Amino acid sequence: MKQARSKNVGITVFIILLLTPVYWLLNMSFKTNQEILGGLTMWPENFTLQNYVVIFTDPSWYNGYLNSMAYVTINVIITLLVALPAAYAFSRYKFLGDKHLFFWLLSNRMAPPAVFLLPFFQLYSSIGLFDTHIAVALAHCLFNVPLAVWILEGFMKGVPREYDEMAYIDGYSFPKFFVKVFLPMIRSGIGVTAFFAFMFSWVELLLARTLTSVDAQPIGAIMTRTIGASGIDWGVLAAAGVLTIIPGLLVIWFVRNHVAKGFALGRV
Amino acid sequence: MDKIPNNRAWWLVLPVFLLVAFSALIPLMTVVNYSVQDIFGPGQAYFVGTEWFKEVLTDERLQDSLLRQFLFSSAVLLIQIPLGIGVALMMPKSGIKGSLCLILVAIPLLIPWNVVGTIWQIFARGDIGLFGWGINQLGVDYNYTGSTVDAWLTVLLMDVWHWTPLVALLCYSGLRAIPEAFYQAAEIDRASKWAVFRYIQLPRLKSVLIIAVLLRFMDSFMIYTEPFVLTGGGPGSSTTFLSQTLTTMAIGQFDLGRAAAFSLIYFLIVLLISWLFFTAITHADKEQ
């Protein structure tokens, strides 16, 4: 009993420490700049929503969110569409060069985006996709697709092959079997994969910033630009930061039971 | 499970292959081209052979940032892996409390990397940040924009804050997969807590730990955004890691040839290390 209590105390302390910086950001987003710079206060004394009003009424701010949402959504869709069949192939069949292909995919997840920065810029400029959502979405596929294949393959390995064989005996064609029988069985795996694709595309900034200038600029780039303008508007910066955390929180709630398994690439 | 040999499976992999080839092979070939030429502008380039490589390999600034990078990545692993295991052991195993813990612990992972930098930029400031202010109140002279040691510690602390949850979540899922019967058997044998950890929990965590080490090593090795926002690589170049050196070279100074040669060496290091890890993972899978 005593042990359980000390565990509870330990985890509570850890979570409090973990949340303090986030609390500080939230706290600042409700303060006026005078109060922020005037001295340290543990909670907002002149509670204000002005910082959020700025973001929601200024198109150059809220378009950043819409841009980020747009390329993240496109990325998740592309990632799932190409990764599902590939993961099925890797989990079920042995084929020429499968191990090496798998490793090659994986090595792209490991490659630092900085290496690809310049060629990407030129590649997308030369095919006229610079500063579009699709360019960022495609660039993020470089690390999201390998990760998705890896996670999905782990989940698919857990489905016994007898199901596949049974479906063939029942006269299902492969596409019909795949969509009607197989995909529902790995529903949770797909959800988790979508979550990870969402997350890694949402948090990435280096590629997103390099491949855009005006029309598709992500929120992260707008935040850094605002810092340079006329001193730092700490309150608005904090409010913008708080707003970037919310989509992730909403999504994680739906896949909470599978997140850990997804992080372990289905290998638990 | 035995896999069926079937080369037609290539058709299922083809979309992935084409997509990744488009975004990986074309840039890679371009980088190789750049690395052997001196480029002044479109169509104005001349062949210099391996000169860039030679220069990069003997450039002290780059060697420093490589060394710094290895130091940082090792520090990250040494702190985060044990801490993550510890947190995972403390997390409630099930129920609403378990779910709640899981979500709260996962929060830092969901924050865009530049916002992570911003949060710590604010939090660690001596005038408006709780952390910096608190440390100063304790009588310690702390200033992450002025002192090398403070900057290093702040970047390290930020990374621990940001990524320890990943290790914790991985280990947590590994721990939950251990059947209750194992613990009951241990209780009957009156095994000590340490023995339970050492002989039941740790071996079962092996595969997730390999993944945790792999992901943490790779991601810390390519860290860019967070220190860039927090310290801008300073003071001096004390927190300038590999990716930032490379980005400055390629985008800032537009030094294409040198940046390309540097990219390739960077890539080779990553390739070697990820191959070692990948081999370890496939072997762990085989043993199971």
Added chain:
Amino acid sequence: MISWMNWTPSVAIFFAVIAGILAVMTVYEIVSPCTERKGFLPIETTRGDRLFIGLLSAAYIHLAFLAVSDVTLWVALAVSVVWALVLLRWG
């Protein structure tokens, strides 16, 4: 559209040789599929694994030659080829 890639003959030859090796290995694999075996390397490897190890170490051999000496890289190339062949045969 391709001009920004700045192709030079030597790089083109390099990639052509790599593509050639891959093609030969693929045909070889179809003609006589190989199984994993254990040589002097500490792990069981297939022919493809040994080729990969050979290529990766060749890259490192070249870098090492560049870093510590001024001899022509043809020496490094010769060393790499010999090493790759040894790997493929006995690795």
